[in-house]
Amino acid sequence: MRLMGAGTREDIEYVVTDRFWTVPNIITLVRFCLVPVFVALVAGEENLEAFIVLAVLSSTDWVDGYIARRFNQISTVGQWLDPLADRLSLMVVAVTLVVSGIAPWWLALALIVPDLILAGTSLALFGGSPKLQVSAIGKIRTALLLAGTPALLLSRVPGPDQQLVETIALCLLIPGCLGHLWASGDYLAQCVAKHRRLRRAGLDPRDRAGWSNA
Template sequence: MQPENNWTIPNILTVFRILLTPVFVMSFVSSHVHLALLVFTLAGVSDALDGALARVLHQRTRLGAMLDPLADKVLIVTGFLCLGIVGWAPDWLVVLVISRDVIIVGGLGVLHFWGVEVRATIRPSALSKVNTTAQLVFLFLVLTDRAGMLSLPGTQATVMVLVSVLTVVTGVSYVLRGLSLFPTQED
């Protein structure tokens, strides 16, 4: 079997997105909201682009399948944490979003420890992808509002409710799927 080429354009874009996260944080904590918004938008565009390029160029890799959701989690958790610290997002929403991701990643670790092949059995659901998109849209809306570029309070509130519901529903779904994968012992 020939080794997989991991240095594909989509994977490079994904690594780029991961590396943009500290730039976003530094911009945000330095109160350069416009720059933070630009970096966040660039990360969001690279997210859409890497997936599309992987499909079009037939450059899907196992590394990309692992890095892409990791890059999403890093950006989303960091974004919500930043917004929560300065009070731009409700504490309960920040805790909800971050807790869901910590529980999922922790559950995957426990399943792996128990010998369950998690990569082969757990794939992101379509609803989970919608959740990720909604979370990114919420972060974008808050940042554009705080940068004084676009204020859509009704849309922002609607997306916040959507994020809340999707975060709970997809979190419960992953927990139930994970629990069903634990090996059972026969007496």
């Protein structure tokens, strides 16, 4: 199985469309709509139900991208909507778990601060996304976080192995957060390097139409 680009086919020529209502984009929106459901369940201390919702969110993280590549439904909207929805969802989930006392404070801090720095840098240099390729460490980081957060919530569901589940969750979240810091630093360096490269080529980093010449 491919770690990156799952669903990619060699027998078709991909076309990026401007359509909004594609199957992958609808899946992304449905997944994002589950986030407030998760928040409400945690607030109501319905931890088992919240775990199920979060497990669905985590386990389907790859589905929209897979379908887009498998069935040639890649869109300009999906290219920014999917990562944006994923990042916002993970941030909201982390803050919700920290505020509810389920997760340690460093989880939200490690996820939110790097993302805010990256978002601010991208807006300042490019006026939006610099359209960087997702790295392998970024994928691994995401997988660890998406597995660790539901496990941490599951450790609050009454059962005989709560301490063991919590230990497993932390063993996933700690390297996940460290990987997030690493990946964020790498993306930040790539962002600055791309900005300099475009400038040296005489191109405006805010003019996406000219990026193909870089």
